[in-house]
Amino acid sequence: MLERLIKLRRMPQPWGIRGLVDWASAIVRNAPIDQASYGARIAKEKDNFQDCINVHDLPPIFHYWSNKHLRPRLQDCGVESIEGFFGNRLAQAYDASPNDTRRFISIGAGNCELEVALAKQLIAQGKGSFRLECMELSTQMLQRGAKLAAEAGVANNLVPLEADFNSWRPTVQYDAVVCNQSLHHVLNLEGLFGSIKHCLRQDGPFIVFDIIGRNGHRRWPEALELVREFWSELPRNYRYNRLLSRQEETFLDWDCSIEGFEGIRAQDILPLLVQEFSFEFFFAFANIVDPFIDRSFGHNFDVAAEWDNAFIDRVHARDESEILAGRIKPTHMLAVLSKAPVQATICDRHLTPNFCIRRC
Structure with missing residues (x-):
């Protein structure tokens, strides 16, 4: 059900943190952009995904954790599956639209697996009068998406759009x-x-599933301390980073944003969304459990081993208690936003958007 929770994270080589900070800060201030640096990052981003066919391949321990701990919480909030969540919201937008042909857009569509699934869902419900534009920077990913759409019989409904979302200027309404x-x-x-x-219609939904932790998918100091506390319990062979091919006796908290755009401004996503939109639905989760169940170290765990499962259960329990107490903040969110004011936000317990923002 939850294969789409975390996409493949590219693991770059060191690039120069001081230069990145100055460069990113200049862009945020709308100062002149270093086009050479930006072009290099664009090239790296394309290269990272050129041959990436399966971006949702996660270790078995992730599925153990998500099915035991995350899925019940999602179900309590009325979410049976991620695809179903997106599909239901698009179906509602389809019914609410006054247009004969509805127009949707997916920003950063990748290989278009989700988009093909959504198109099939809508057509199966008799809602076939739509165009779903799939915006993606990578030509190769769009080509794979077009092939997938043709094989699924939804090619007439999916429109590839090769574009850079950092400079995209829409000309139609969605x-x-x-x-x-x-x-x-x-x-x-x-x-x-x-x-x-x-470009969004006044009552149209903005549907988001994303990572909202510290830039570069690092841990903030208060969370890093907890990760290293549990790290000290791991047998040595569990501390081998399979993506970077190195032993980490101490968890090194790799910065994924030093090349390309992986997690480049993840920590700014939620505050800016709160500033610019209203939330109809908000579900936030996980922090310190991430490194143990993701691709770098998750494959070191054995779901058939009692100790491994019990360890993940303990990490999750600490994660939950610290998040609920507000001492650490969630690193993932599923949300539906609106341009129009919203009377009340559906959320999980007291984990509102404002509560989940880390205040410096």
């Missing part, structure tokens, strides 16, 4: 906007959110 694990790749969040507000 009945709904979808962002599935793409916002944490965006440098110009302010510009993108402005474009979405400009």
Whole structure:
């Protein structure tokens, strides 16, 4: 059910943190952009995904954790599956639209697996009068998406759109906007959110599933301390980073944003969304459990081993208690936003958007 929770994170080589900070800060201030640096990052981003066919391949321990701990919470909030969540919201937008042909857009569509599934859902419900634009930077991913759409019989409903969402300027109005694990790749969040507000129909949903932790998918100090506390309990062979091919006796908290755009401004996503939109639905989860169940170290765990499962259960329990107490903040969110004011936000317990923002 939850294969789409975390996309493949690219693991870059060191690039120069001081230069990145100065460069990103200049862009946020709308100062002149270093085009050479930006071009290098664009090239790296394309290269990272050129041959990436399966972006949702996660270790078995992730599925143990998600099915035991995350799925019941999602169900309590009325979410049976991620695809179903997106599909239901698009179906509602379809019914609410006055247009004969509904227009949707998915920003950062990748290989278009989700988009093909959504198109099939809508058509199966008799809602076939729509166009779903699939915006993606990578030509190769769009080509794979077009092939997948043709094989699924939905090619007439999916429209490939090769574009850079950092500079995208929409020229038409959309009945709904979808962002599935793409916002944490965006440098110009302010510009993108402005474009979405400009092109989204007044009552249209902005549907988001993304990563909202610290930039580069690192832990903030208060969370890093807890990760290292549990890290000290791991047998040595569990501390081998399979993506970076190195032993980490101490958890090194790798910064994924030093090349390309992976997690480039992840920590700014939620505050800016709160500033620019209203939340109809908000579900936030997980923090310190992430490194133990993701691709770097998750494959070191054995779901058939009692100790492994019990360890993940304990990490999750500590994660939950610290998040609920507000001492650490969630790193993932599923949300539906609106341009129009919302009377009340559906959320999980007291984990509102404002509560989940880390205050410096």
